[in-house]
Amino acid sequence: MKPLHISAYTTVSALGRGNAAMLEALRAGKSGLQPLHFPPAELKTYVGFVEGLEHEPLPEELAAFECRNNRLARLALRQDDFEQQVAALRERHGASRVAVLIGTSTSGILNTELAFRRRNEAGELPVEFDFVHSHQLSSLVDFVRRLLQLQGPGFTVSTACSSSAKVFADAWRLMAAGLCDAAVVGGVDSLCLTTLYGFNSLELVSAEPCRPADSQRNGISIGEAAGFAILEREPVEGSRGQLLGFGESSDAYHMSTPHPDGLGAVEAMQAALARAGLASSDIDYINLHGTATPSNDRSEDRAITTVFGTNTPCSSTKGWTGHTLGAAGITEAIIAMQCIEHGLMPASLNTRQLDPDFGSTILLEQRETTVNRVLSNSFGFGGSNCSLIFGGRNDHPLP
Template sequence: MNQISPIPPLAITALTAVSALGAGLDATRHALRARQGGLAPAAPEDGVPGAWVGRVAGLERAFLPQALSHFTCRNNLLAEMALAQDGFAEAVGDACVRHGPARIGVVLGTSTAGIAETEAAYAARSGPGAPLPGSFNYSDTHDLQALPRYVRTRLGLKGPALAVSTACTSGARTVIEAAALLHSGICDAVVAGGVDTLCRLTLRGFDALALLARGPSRPCAADREGISIGEAAGLFLLERGPAPGQLAILGAGASADGHHMSSPHPEGLGAVTAMRRALQQAGLAPAEIDYINLHGTGTRANDAMEDRAVTEVFGTALPCSSTKGWTGHTLGASGALEVAVAAICLQDGLIPGCLGIDAPDPDFRADLAIANRHASVRRVMSNSFGFGGSNCALVLGPAA
């Protein structure tokens, strides 16, 4: 693999998350510390009996500003809910004062955007073969670009607005696209992250692939049986030139191995490449990482692959775990949500042990935490892997 030179880190100057654990970083922190997961049985109308989901409480009561009501869909409502947490919208407003709205971009990941609106429109047709209702607004709801366009409009920004949809790496891959905008000088700040929401297409699609667990997902357990789908929003504001000690993205690596449409490469070759590239970009050795937040979906193939990939790069002594037993797999938002999880781990010296398992898979070689640990956590790697062989790894820590 070609060597990659270290690049300057990017400051995370604002951060927020909303998931089944609650709205905002404090709710997320409390749930991780208390080991209180957010998964619950799927609703009857979800059509996946026995499956559990990570549903965001209160989302049905959310609303958009009246002037932007044409953007209304579950995905944009969740984005709005996140903008209201942790002073995020206010921090972007402060960045507008510093840089000007035309110098701030938006790069957001999603896998299905507002497809639930299309599901509802299809169900509301007057009969078989009838057109979708005239009130259906595809471009502002279902379209992948609707999410970044809504956030840019809502925040009064004028810079580039991009959607990233690379399956379950989408939220993490926004860091790479944002870095390109920042390091090229096109932008001085970028709102990045991801938003993905529950819909029947996703739930029933994963069920058709026989990937949904019956009961809550338990990543890395010996008897794990699959995924619990969740929904989440993770947003962060990236800028150049972090101050010493400031939370930062230190490195990001990506690969596309194209092994199979829905199955990971069994030896994790693409995952290994992404992790090594992230380390090289950060200018770090494997021994300088203190914890890995695994992609860890709960499927037998994915978790086994990741164990092999992690031990190939880091050996068997580095603590790692998956937090998807708390939140469910939030698909295109998962990499962004787990940026927030990584930040909490760094701030609190927390290694959140996998939830709901008594012992890890005995075939695993990595040091898998199954109970919360407290340790010095200076640098965290966060992994995201997706359908089609998309892989992304991020390294977070304080800037030097």
């Protein structure tokens, strides 16, 4: 495929506000995970918590959209001059030619959860609770389109933990079909009772900071994050990199357990390489989905060795950010871009003893070296798989 150019990106997660904070934490090996303090939740676990959202109310004209998730979205849009970059994008293409495609798994469901706890004796929800503008999945994309004054195609993608990886594929298709000339893609997911207690009910939540690829790994640490990127057909001054390929597949196996041999993951990675016109040896580093559940990490390792053999350096960065669910795709896409721009391969943070059954090269030490191309994996419930390949701004993979 003809690559898409990434003109700008921004991120907020437990690692802090903006790209520089993320890079600093990655370089320093400093995890953002902390013990859960999120009443009324009372689970013994660690989370990737974004500090300070209580001090970030939405502007008055958008107050109907008030919820933790939209606050997090806005906080990210205000980092790294992203709003100014979007203003320039609007100038270049016109507001109606820029798509907005945002992934989330739970949008503003926290508002509904809290409203249910405040039902009156007749079982009615609080009068001030605005379901449509907060909980509804499209609240997020509606909010971002208004904030950025964009009017091109827009929808929320909600395919669990692959949501904000798949938005890159959707942007490519909309541009290929001529329905837009550029896209703002992103993902936002925030802490809520549904995911904390839902993953806990499946016995997939760790009581300690998650340990991807570790022989003693015992589950995820949930995180919250927001990230956005601008995609265009042609490079602009200051372009940061390129989307070289994407691949998607369905496991068609089980709703909440990956295929044991990672067959769906294999198909997604092979499809991404084929679209990019690259061989597996052209990938310098793989950012794993690496949730630190026993089944995910094992099946992903099998898939990696099937497609790449055993030598390509790999790591999961969930030990820094936690598993940011519907925001994992964009968060790790931005990590991939930072790895290329700054010559970094992060270690698998919190991995003490590598699972002896693993065949792939899991990085236990950070490497500072030239990184030309990164493949990033995102896999979700329902067997929804997406692999993305990123390259530097001057990369030319196809002849």
